[in-house]
Amino acid sequence: MASPKIRTMPGKVFRSCAVFTLIAPVVAAIVGLTACGSDRLVDPPLPTDAEQFSPPVVYSTWWNMTQACSGLTGSLGAVSWYKTSQVLHAVGTGDVVIGYWTAGSNRIVMLSSAMLDGGAVRHEMLHSLIAQGGHPRSQFLGKCAGTVDCERGCITDGGPYPPPPESPIHEPGDSIDLTVEIAPTNPTSGFDDGFFSITVTAHNRSTHWATVTPASPTTDTASTFSYDARSPAQQRSGGEIAEDPSQRIFAPGETKKHVFDFRIGDDPFLAQLQTGNYTVRGGFSDYWSSTGSFVIGP
16 A cells, blocks of 8 residues: 555745745645845745755656656756654644745755655655645646645645536446556666556546446445556555545546556555566556556566
């Protein structure tokens, strides 16, 4: 199963003398400090135990993924990265957050326990690329939906879901084209330190707005993407639940996707898979793609 997320609610940015406020989305906060007599944002103080770190090699892959989904380009080298073991709280609300992006110097601070959480890190990378606080729906729930984490606070901050121009028709899952992709195709510990992803893609073949009706009456109608990976020695599966209508309603011809992040390893409490030969399927609602295969090497 994927590592758990800490979800929080958004606050507001106050741009006044000597005041800063944390904006706390699902997995992040956005921090701004306005200097007296100036509109220039500068960085608030770092946590007392904060340590600067060089981006792990997989950050380049995650940065490229975020550039690709957002349609924006930027320099990963321009971002300053810090880690901390201190509990981070949003000013005003007191909500716990696991990371934040700072507008003043393009700084990202992550909890040490979350600095290798792909969806959370890409969330902060997207803030850096769009160079603003807040969570524009067009990016976090649009272009980069499924590539970056966006839940609860992020969704609320993005504003209400605009109703479709027609009522979505209810389609069976076999009207949706499902595919699954492993990147890299056959992961090894020598590439990206053993990090890899299983990406499930769902395409609406219909010319109408649509939502998927589960085949089983016991399936949660909010169930969206899922995966199932099996080897002779191990089986892992997991899935997502929609918290926003955009995650389960398809526009005509729309393609949605979700990235599940993994690392080669044998820790049963982390998103890790052991070396071996695997079969894999991707799902949406309670429908599944055809079965593929891949090999995780040493």
